[in-house]
Amino acid sequence: MAASDPLLGVRDIHTYYGDSYVLHGLSLELAAGQIVVILGRNGMGKTTLIRSIAGLTPPRRGDVVFEGRSFTGRPPYAISQAGVAIVPQGRRIFKSLSVRENLALPTSALAGRRPAPMPGRKRWDMPEVLKEFPQLAERLDHAGGSLSGGEQQMLAIGRALMANPSLILMDEPSEGLSPKLVQHVEDIMRSLRAHGHSILLVEQNLALAMSVADSIYVISSGRFVFHGTPDQLSSNTEILDSHLGVSAARSH
Template sequence: MLEVRDLHSGYGDAHVIRGVSLDVAAGEVVGVLGRNGMGKTTLIRSIMGLAPPQIRAGSISWRGESLIGLRPHDIAARKIAIVPQGRRLFPSLTVTEHLTMLKAARARSGWTVERVFALFPRLAERRNHRGGQLSGGERGMLAVGRALMVDPQLILMDEPSEGLAPVMVQHLEGIVLDLKREGLSILLVEQNLYSALAVADRLYVLETGRVVHQGDAATLARETKLLFQHLGVQ
């Protein structure tokens, strides 16, 4: 479904993404791991058409159609949604307003407000609270719920576990697996190795804008466990 080939992008004179290639198939969760400054967010912004960065070479295609040069709202219209780093909510808007800005409250097909509330009962309880009044976990739920309101087939998640308590990270992992069972494809950018291993089918590791490792998550999980055992880490 999503194919990125030999992508180069960056900001001004800064060449951040250096020849990245990756794929996300239908109904697959693909993780992108890496430390801060390795190009993960630049990759997500390049796919979504957000400026900056500027794409210098390579290709990004969705269902065989090039996304390069399309505006973000045109990409969203192709059923691609984003959960941005930091959630990017509006402090003055209520939970319900965040959800209905993308689809009318009366909508009865696809993802609806009530369907999002069924997935996130806590948001239903907070439906009249403003974005600035929500906890970190509630903001994370709302960012995912807002993305679902475009009825996506692919969701780009940029550091969704950032700043969350461990119990909320586990809850988020359960939501990602629920969405996978719904048939959604997810490109998950994470620093949290264990969270990514808990949900991803395959993983790519970025270092200074390049893919330095890729493979299925189960194999990486076994290798990580053996390494930690060797080092005496529980």
């Protein structure tokens, strides 16, 4: 991989569920150490983009290139071993397993084949994750299902970190959280970036996106209709109005 190559390149991907054509040729780039945000309303294709990158719903055309290598034809476990972790929409923690068991899952699933740490990137293990999320340390033996929504989100993020990913795909981590907890999630993302991780975040929360993003793409019906900086997006009333439905709200 040449120094100028992005960590992740999505190249004109087209993704379907059966006959249903959902992603109509998406391309994006994410450089190492960046937070790139995909903003879009319900049903626009955000989760499908994450599933396409992770190999869960492979694109029918186009390519995903990570650290200079193509993911085409590679199963989800190989993509996870390559250093890509998902924090899924709705947290998806195992409710009947304890916090400790939830955290230990990626390490047992990867069976010691965790990617080697990149220089300058933090290496995570159980004590380091618990230091980052002290609330989880207090509840290690509690069932995942007994945690609050905010704690479940911390657990989902902590579980992803246990795989020592280079790239973390986060699917609407702010969904259903109070403003205070959304602020906490934002702080965590900044901390992860400071530790050398890269994040692809899909969101509907404009304020969160504006605050953490190095670069923003707006998705509408499976196509990107905008790519630029948070400043460029905040001055683009056409995009805010037509595709995010927020320019009127923001002007007050």
